[in-house]
Amino acid sequence: MDAAELAQLLTPEGMALLDRTPSVSDGGEIVRVVSRLRAEGHDPGLVAAVLTQAKLRQKAGAKFGPFASRMLFTEAGLAQATRLQVAAQHAGRFAAAGITRVADLGCGIGGDAMAMAALDLDVTAVDRDEVTAAVATHNLAPWDAARVELGDAADFDLTRVDGVWMDPARRTPGHGATRRLADPDDWSPSLDTVFAAATTTPTGVKLGPGIDRDLIPDTAEAQWVSVDREVVELALWFGPLARPGVRRAATVIGAHGTAEMTGEADAPDVEVGGLGAYLYEPDGAVIRARLIGDLARAVDGRMLSDGIAYVTSDRAVTTPFAQGFRVVDTMPLDVKQLAARLAADDVGTVEIKKRGVDVDPAQFRKRLRLRGRRSVTLVLTRLEGRHTAVLCERLGAVAG
Numbered sequence: 001m002d003a004a005e006l007a008q009l010l011t012p013e014g015m016a017l018l019d020r021t022p023s024v025s026d027g028g029e030i031v032r033v034v035s036r037l038r039a040e041g042h043d044p045g046l047v048a049a050v051l052t053q054a055k056l057r058q059k060a061g062a063k064f065g066p067f068a069s070r071m072l073f074t075e076a077g078l079a080q081a082t083r084l085q086v087a088a089q090h091a092g093r094f095a096a097a098g099i100t101r102v103a104d105l106g107c108g109i110g111g112d113a114m115a116m117a118a119l120d121l122d123v124t125a126v127d128r129d130e131v132t133a134a135v136a137t138h139n140l141a142p143w144d145a146a147r148v149e150l151g152d153a154a155d156f157d158l159t160r161v162d163g164v165w166m167d168p169a170r171r172t173p174g175h176g177a178t179r180r181l182a183d184p185d186d187w188s189p190s191l192d193t194v195f196a197a198a199t200t201t202p203t204g205v206k207l208g209p210g211i212d213r214d215l216i217p218d219t220a221e222a223q224w225v226s227v228d229r230e231v232v233e234l235a236l237w238f239g240p241l242a243r244p245g246v247r248r249a250a251t252v253i254g255a256h257g258t259a260e261m262t263g264e265a266d267a268p269d270v271e272v273g274g275l276g277a278y279l280y281e282p283d284g285a286v287i288r289a290r291l292i293g294d295l296a297r298a299v300d301g302r303m304l305s306d307g308i309a310y311v312t313s314d315r316a317v318t319t320p321f322a323q324g325f326r327v328v329d330t331m332p333l334d335v336k337q338l339a340a341r342l343a344a345d346d347v348g349t350v351e352i353k354k355r356g357v358d359v360d361p362a363q364f365r366k367r368l369r370l371r372g373r374r375s376v377t378l379v380l381t382r383l384e385g386r387h388t389a390v391l392c393e394r395l396g397a398v399a400g
Contacts, residue, residue, distance in 0.1 A: 001049060001074055006131050009049045009072070010138065017042060021054045064111070072135045077109035082167070082206065085253060086225055086232060087115035090165060090204060095119045097240045099163035099202055105153035106167045106188070110136035110146075112206075116165070117143035124161060128152050128188065154189040163202040163241065166194050170208060184215065191215065198238035205236040209288055223249040224288040229323075231284035250285035252320050259320040261286060267293035273302030275330065276314040279379060279392060280322040281353060295321050305382045308356040316395055325377055325392035333357065333380055333387035339368045341391075346372035351394075354380040357387050 001009075008014055021033065037047045056078055060068035063083045073081075082090070090112055094102050100122055104113040107125035109132065116123045123146040127133040133150045140146040158164060168187040170180060184191035194205055195217060209224055209231040216222050221242035223235045237243075248263045270293050280299060282292050287309050296302060299322070301313035316324060331337055342350065348370045352361040357380050364380075379390040 001052065001131060003131055003134075005045060005049045006072075006134055008043070008046050009053065010134070013042075014046055014050065017046065018050045018053055021050050067114070071109070071139045073109055074132060074135060077132055077135060080167075081109050081111040082115075083227055083232065084111060084115060086227065087112045088118075089225070089251065089258070090206075090235065091115040091119045091121065093204060093237065093241050094121060094163050094165070094202075097163070097202060099240075101161045102163045102165060103156055103158070103161040104165045104167075105156055106169055107136050107148065108132060108167060110139040110148070112165055112167065113140055113146055113148075114143070117146040120145065123147070124149060126151050126153055126156055152188075154193050158197060158201045161201070163204075164197055165204045165206075166197070167206040168194060198236075202239035202241050203236075204238070204241050207234045207236065209234045209284075218247075221246050221249060222289070223251055224285040225251045225253065226283050226285040227253045229254070229283060231288055234288070248289045248291060250283065250289040250291050250321065252283050252285055254320060256320045261289070261291050261294060261321055263289070263291055263294060266290035267295075269293045270296040270302055270311075272304070272306055273312065275304065275327060275383060275390070276301070276312040277327055278313050278316050278395070279304070279325045279327055279390060280311040280313065280317075280319075281325075281379075282309055282311065282322045283320075286321050295319070305356060305384075308381055310355060310379070310381060324395035325379065326395060328376070328391040328393060330383065331389045331391065333359075333389045335364065335367045338378070338389055342368060342370060342376070343372065345374060345376070347374045347376050348372035349375040351375070351377040352380065353377065356382040 034047055038044060053072060056073040057068050060073055060078055063081060064071060065084060102116055102121050102123050104123055104125040107113050107127050110125055113123045113125040117140060125136055125140060125148045127136060128151060130150060133148050137148040140148060168189055170187050181187060197203055211234055220236040220238055224231060225233050245264055246262045247265055250261045252259045267290060282295050286292060286295055292309055296311045299311060299313045299317040300315060301311040304310040304312050331341060350365055350370060352365060354361060359380050377392040377394060379392055381388060
């Protein structure tokens with residue numbers, strides 16, 4: 001979407017047309033809607049823009065819930081936007097620290113700024129892209145204390161605010177398909193600019209969860225966040241936004257609500273031991289935060305193998321920080337033996353998990369030729385130095 005298309009969409013005709021256009025994904029239905037709208041005399045460019053927005057709103061429901069029905073999006077902006085439930089966590093940090101004037105630098109379509117404004121924070125949202133800034137202006141319109149400025153985050157006067165939230169652009173500019181930028185010096189603003197701001201102003205930073213840990217300053221609280229078992233971000237917190245005594249945090253959001261594990265540093269490891277009656281797969285946020293040792297101690301567990309993020313224990317424990325499984329049996333990782341065993345057990349559906357073995361789960365599943373009625377989980381890993389298949393059943397009581 002370019003500036004001209006957005007300007008057309010933001011007219012009374014365009015917004016009225018968008019509000020009464022259903023979200024459609026079926027090709028035939030899309031053709032019928034396009035034909036109907038054009039027959040009504042609407043400009044073809046406006047019709048295309050409206051249909052694109054209708055599809056993006058439908059897709060955005062997973063991140064923004066009912067708010068999506070009144071928001072505008074770009075394809076790239078939606079892909080990079082913070083989920084509203086995570087943005088609420090960010091906003092809560094600023095409110096808890098007593099910070100009332102916040103700059104959201106690199107605001108994108110305004111997801112984080114929306115959450116801040118909803119907590120009555122005074123928000124100045126800044127983005128260097130004209131279309132993105134206009135979309136953010138629309139999305140923030142319900143809040144009088146939020147405003148959008150077009151500009152470069154690196155040039156913003158930090159003395160205007162009490163705290164800063166930064167989401168450096170880590171992809172090439174554009175509103176559609178973009179390319180990831182690997183070098184932090186190429187981000188906008190650069191990581192050096194971000195960390196320089198953090199030395200003078202309470203600062204929160206959103207980064208990709210897979211960032212090189214060597215880039216994380218010792219002065220920051222590093223918080224990895226997962227939603228429904230997907231690790232979605234690394235947030236760094238500086239100054240009063242960082243919690244005393246916390247340098248590592250794993251925040252896990254799911255059906256259970258929000259749970260958190262914290263530490264003063266990476267957790268010390270636990271010993272490797274024999275396979276117990278239960279197997280635990282730590283949440284990705286726990287793994288990224290390197291708090292697996294604390295999780296293992298919480299379930300009276302031990303590591304299954306060196307360098308592999310599976311924990312085993314002799315008791316079942318309910319925890320939102322891991323998925324739990326009851327161990328049924330172990331077998332050599334041999335597809336023919338496994339196929340015969342699963343056929344004998346009337347297994348037709350297999351969930352495959354793997355760590356420490358070079359296996360394509362989709363291809364492996366095809367080779368098993370499953371036809372039964374039961375379901376099991378196969379954990380493919382190394383056990384005592386040997387490639388092993390662990391037959392498991394999920395612990396239904398494990399939260400998350």
